[in-house]
Amino acid sequence: MERVVLVTGASGGVGLALCQRLLEEDGRIHLCIACRNDQKSEATRDLILAAHPAAQVSTVEVDLGNLASVLRVAQELRCRFQRLDFVYLNAGIMPNPHVNFKALWRGLLTGKLLHMLTTAEGVMTQTDRLNGDGLQEVFATNLFGHFILVRQLESLLCGNEKPSRLIWTSSSNARESAFSLSDYQHAKGQESYSSSKYATDLTSVVLNRKFNNQGLYSSVVCPGLVMSNMTYRILPVFLWKLLMPIMWLIRFFAKTYTLTPHNGAEAHVWLFKQKPESLDALVKYHSCTSGLGKNYVEPRKMDVDEETAEKFYQKLLELEKETLEKYSDLLD
Numbered sequence: 016m017e018r019v020v021l022v023t024g025a026s027g028g029v030g031l032a033l034c035q036r037l038l039e040e041d042g043r044i045h046l047c048i049a050c051r052n053d054q055k056s057e058a059t060r061d062l063i064l065a066a067h068p069a070a071q072v073s074t075v076e077v078d079l080g081n082l083a084s085v086l087r088v089a090q091e092l093r094c095r096f097q098r099l100d101f102v103y104l105n106a107g108i109m110p111n112p113h114v115n116f117k118a119l120w121r122g123l124l125t126g127k128l129l130h131m132l133t134t135a136e137g138v139m140t141q142t143d144r145l146n147g148d149g150l151q152e153v154f155a156t157n158l159f160g161h162f163i164l165v166r167q168l169e170s171l172l173c174g175n176e177k178p179s180r181l182i183w184t185s186s187s188n189a190r191e192s193a194f195s196l197s198d199y200q201h202a203k204g205q206e207s208y209s210s211s212k213y214a215t216d217l218t219s220v221v222l223n224r225k226f227n228n229q230g231l232y233s234s235v236v237c238p239g240l241v242m243s244n245m246t247y248r249i250l251p252v253f254l255w256k257l258l259m260p261i262m263w264l265i266r267f268f269a270k271t272y273t274l275t276p277h278n279g280a281e282a283h284v285w286l287f288k289q290k291p292e293s294l295d296a297l298v299k300y301h302s303c304t305s306g307l308g309k310n311y312v313e314p315r316k317m318d319v320d321e322e323t324a325e326k327f328y329q330k331l332l333e334l335e336k337e338t339l340e341k342y343s344d345l346l347d
């Protein structure tokens with residue numbers, strides 16, 4: 016029986032490249048692409064089929080920043096499939112980004128420039144806002160919508176003959192100092208993206224602890240710095256055009272400057288081929304590209320405190336309970 020693979024954020028960037036690369040690895044998979052609306056789904060499906068005419072590609076529509084939409088798509092997936100083998104939790108946003116060029120300059124003087132260029136630590140801030148569910152938009156889209164999706168799909172992910180896999184697109188921008196248990200949605204700070212990605216790392220660690228014995232394994236990856244819609248929105252186009260030659264040069268020093276979505280999907284594809292039992296739940300798998308363009312994967316231990324992870328998970332469960340009460344009419 017063919018493996019069923021669900022990819023969120025499949026309409027562009029890393030998600031679309033991942034879909035194409037997965038079909039190059041195994042043309043027999045059933046690929047289910049999740050996009051925000053049916054025009055995007057159809058356009059994405061057509062693009063994928065143009066390169067892989069014999070592929071089995073189906074579509075679902077979900078807005079991960081809208082809990083009613085997440086509950087509806089989970090119900091639809093439960094009706095359509097008996098099992099999901101891989102779920103790539105890849106959709107993500109970084110709204111209203113602001114780059115602090117002075118910090119980069121200071122980084123140059125203090126010898127921290129390379130670290131800043133690869134993690135954006137101290138370089139980037141964002142302005143977040145509340146979404147229609149009354150949640151912080153970045154937390155809701157990058158993490159909580161995906162968390163609810165996973166929980167609603169438990170019957171398709173747990174207790175199968177073969178293990179099922181969750182693969183979260185996190186980031187090397189995930190930082191403990193941007194995250195706080197008392198403000199886990201990051202309403203008060205200006206690093207909502209970093210906080211949401213750290214929260215993703217914590218969630219994956221706990222999901223492994225809770226679900227490995229039911230045959231569900233979770234991993235986190237960082238695609239490296241990829242030029243995608245998300246990154247292009249950070250600076251004006253003319254500035255990116257000026258910076259591009261420098262970025263290609265930086266690649267000789269910074270292996271996480273993968274730059275293209277194809278390269279960025281390296282760790283995702285590598286994980287597709289690994290036995291889950293051989294993976295380390297406390298490791299993030301980074302896509303890397305050498306100066307000469309060779310792709311490879313680098314495992315790096317994550318900076319996560321397991322006690323904080325457990326406390327955060329309890330908070331996610333409380334928020335989940337409130338959500339399910341609010342939307343009880345959408346549940347079976």
Ligand SMILES: NC(=O)C1=CN([C@@H]2O[C@H](COP(=O)(O)OP(=O)(O)OC[C@H]3O[C@@H](n4cnc5c(N)ncnc54)[C@H](OP(=O)(O)O)[C@@H]3O)[C@@H](O)[C@H]2O)C=CC1
Pocket residue numbers: 023024025026027028029030050051055077078079080081105106107108156184185186187237238239240241242243244245246
């Ligand atoms: N680019 C980079 O350098 C890095 C990216 N990442 C992560 O990689 C992932 C993919 O990003 P990337 O490919 O770069 O960026 P893109 O903006 O190209 O892709 C983001 C994808 O997420 C989808 N998406 C956004 N919001 C929602 C939503 N509310 N509901 C459903 N889908 C949504 C987008 O759909 P739509 O087309 O409708 O907008 C799009 O398909 C993200 O999680 C990002 O944080 C991590 C590290 C570095």
Ligand SMILES: CC(C)=CCC[C@@H](C)[C@H]1CC[C@H]2C3=C(CC[C@]12C)[C@@]1(C)CCC(=O)[C@@H](C)[C@@H]1CC3
Pocket residue numbers: 114131132133134135138139185186187188239240246249250258261262265
């Ligand atoms: C390359 C030069 C000389 C200037 C570009 C400055 C910034 C625009 C750039 C430096 C570090 C970059 C970076 C990201 C975005 C663009 C930068 C801030 C990310 C935050 C993109 C999303 C991620 O998840 C991170 C892994 C990236 C980290 C580095």
